[in-house]
Amino acid sequence: DGGITQxxxxxxxxxxxxxxxxxxxxxxxxxxxWYRQDPGQGLRLIYYSQIVNDFQKGDIAEGYSxxxxxxESFPLTVTSAQKxxxxxxxxxxxFATNSPxxxxxxxxxxxx
Amino acid sequence: xxxxxxxxxxxxxxxxxxxxxTCSFPSSNFYALHWxxxxxxxxxxxxxxxxxxxxxxxxxxxxxxxxxxxxxSYLYIKGSQPEDSATYLCAPTNNAGNMLTFGGGTRxxxxx
Numbered sequence: 001d002g003g004i005t006q007x008x009x010x011x012x013x014x015x016x017x018x019x020x021x022x023x024x025x026x027x028x029x030x031x032x033x034w035y036r037q038d039p040g041q042g043l044r045l046i047y048y049s050q051i052v053n054d055f056q057k058g059d060i061a062e063g064y065s066x067x068x069x070x071x072e073s074f075p076l077t078v079t080s081a082q083k084x085x086x087x088x089x090x091x092x093x094x095f096a097t098n099s100p101x102x103x104x105x106x107x108x109x110x111x112x
Numbered sequence: 113x114x115x116x117x118x119x120x121x122x123x124x125x126x127x128x129x130x131x132x133x134t135c136s137f138p139s140s141n142f143y144a145l146h147w148x149x150x151x152x153x154x155x156x157x158x159x160x161x162x163x164x165x166x167x168x169x170x171x172x173x174x175x176x177x178x179x180x181x182x183x184x185s186y187l188y189i190k191g192s193q194p195e196d197s198a199t200y201l202c203a204p205t206n207n208a209g210n211m212l213t214f215g216g217g218t219r220x221x222x223x224x
Contacts, residue, residue, distance in 0.1 A: 031210070042118075042201065042216040043156075050210055058211065090155070097209040098144055100158030 002027045006091050006104035013085075013111050021076045021107045023091035032074035033092045033101065036060065043090065049074055078109065085111045114138060118202060118215035125192050126223050132188045133218040135202030139183035143209035147176055147187055150217070151198040159187075159200075192222040 004025040013019045023032065031050050035043040045058030049068040063082025068074055074093075078085045088108050092101040117136045125131050135145070144163045150156040160169040165180040173190045189196055199219045203212040 033212070035214070043203075043214040045211065045213060048211060056211070059213065098161055098163060100146060100161050101148070101156070101203075101212065103155035103157075105155055 004091060004093055004102055004104035006089075006107050008107060009105065011107055011109045013109070015111055016080045017111075018080060019078050019085075019109065019111075021078065021089055021091075021109070023074045023076065023104060024072055025074075025093045025102075025104075026072060027093060027095070027102060028071070029093035029095050029102070030071070031094050031096075032068070033094075034058070034064075034066065034074070034076045035090045035092065037088045037090065038084075046076065046089075078111075085109060114204060114206065114213040116202065116204060116213055116215035118200075118218050120218060121216065122219040122221070124221045124223065127193060129192050129222075130188065130190045131192055131220065132186050133200060133220075135185045135187070135204075135215055137183050137185075137202075137204035137215075138206070139181060141206040142180045142183070143205045143207060145178055145180075145185050146203040146205070146212060147185070148201045148203070149198045150201060156201060187218075189220070192220070194222045194224050196220060197222045 007022045033048040034046040047066040049055035065077045090106045091104040147159040148156040160176050162178040167178040175188045178185045199217040201217045203214045
């Protein structure tokens with residue numbers, strides 16, 4: 001079955017450590033997205049990529065980095081520069097500009 | 113950052129009631145409007161992608177309308193059922209349509 005896989009489901013890190021969240025899709029989608037959700041808030045866009053080897057900052061990119069070396073994969077690194085990294089992170093992909101997003105199951109990151 | 117407002121933030125209705133909620137967005141440079149349903153413990157799933165002013169879309173008991181000139185979309189649920197309980201998110205895109213910015217969502221709870 002095609003879909004988007006995010007791993008792990010739960011992640012715990014100490015403050016000051018970088019951490020990388022995985023997102024893999026086998027839907028042959030060109031575009032991929034990373035969103036963050038905080039309690040009581042909606043989804044905020046961190047980074048997105050329309051094509052391999054290209055990506056753009058979203059609304060809250062500071063403290064994050066991404067890469068898009070393969071069409072299937074769009075990992076997100078939460079760096080120590082991110083002031084409030086504890087959140088729920090959702091990855092999504094879509095086929096074309098007017099196509100809907102397909103979401104992964106999310107990773108809940110806790111930094112203490 | 114696109115200013116996207118959804119109202120109300122939350123809504124409690126009885127089973128069988130019909131309900132509607134609003135998504136407001138900047139009308140300038142409009143490209144498309146997405147609606148998603150996000151049930152607890154699941155991933156958001158797409159309901160509609162709308163592009164034309166006056167568009168109306170329907171999926172079972174759920175329908176949506178779009179007014180791009182004044183910058184709003186309505187989502188209607190006819191005869192709400194407990195399984196409709198979820199958070200409903202809208203996401204307009206502008207310009208090239210690549211960047212989806214989500215509103216804060218409307219949380220619907222349907223009591224049996």
